[in-house]
Amino acid sequence: MTKAELESLVKREAGTGYAPRIFRDIQKVIEDTGGRSGALIRVLQQAQGLVGYLPPPVLMTISRDLNIPLSEVNGIVSFYSFFTTVPRGKYVVQVCLGTCCYVRGGQRILDVLKKEYGLEPGDTSPDGLLSVDTIRCLGACALAPVVTLDGQVHRRVKATGVKELVSHCK
Ligand code: FES
Numbered sequence: 001m002t003k004a005e006l007e008s009l010v011k012r013e014a015g016t017g018y019a020p021r022i023f024r025d026i027q028k029v030i031e032d033t034g035g036r037s038g039a040l041i042r043v044l045q046q047a048q049g050l051v052g053y054l055p056p057p058v059l060m061t062i063s064r065d066l067n068i069p070l071s072e073v074n075g076i077v078s079f080y081s082f083f084t085t086v087p088r089g090k091y092v093v094q095v096c097l098g099t100c101c102y103v104r105g106g107q108r109i110l111d112v113l114k115k116e117y118g119l120e121p122g123d124t125s126p127d128g129l130l131s132v133d134t135i136r137c138l139g140a141c142a143l144a145p146v147v148t149l150d151g152q153v154h155r156r157v158k159a160t161g162v163k164e165l166v167s168h169c170k
Helices: 003-014 020-032 037-051 056-066 070-079 099-117 159-166
Strands: 091-096 130-135 147-149 152-154
Touching (some): 020 056, 037 056, 037 070, 056 070, 091 099, 099 130
Parallel strands (some): 091 130
């Protein structure tokens, strides 16, 4: 994709629902970094903080303004699990599937989330309340299986306790 094509795509997408203020805020973040390509991860993190996720128009804007090929930006976003290109729920449940957690019941926790809420890793409930993700070892293996809910770590979670945990999401 040429720079001109990228420009017109960003312009077109920017007019389709993403508030201009968000784009201005993202451009301010980029300006604050001096437009250095080495700031890509920081810019992506802050953009995700502003929008909640990283939709294509945002990635295109960042690609254009940091002068980094879109393919490279997409590569970074897909490499790091903390970046998401889809909207996430108000609450995010992350189930550790590192070896210890897997062996001690991580998969059973995921099974409950699937059975009770119809959610698999990467899914968000239709009401936008809950998203489910998996993570790899959090370094708390002795307390496996580990689940995080909105960044808070819950240890030795039993499959039977998942509904109780999720019931706090309102
Ligand atoms: S495997 Fe889950 S915390 Fe280490």
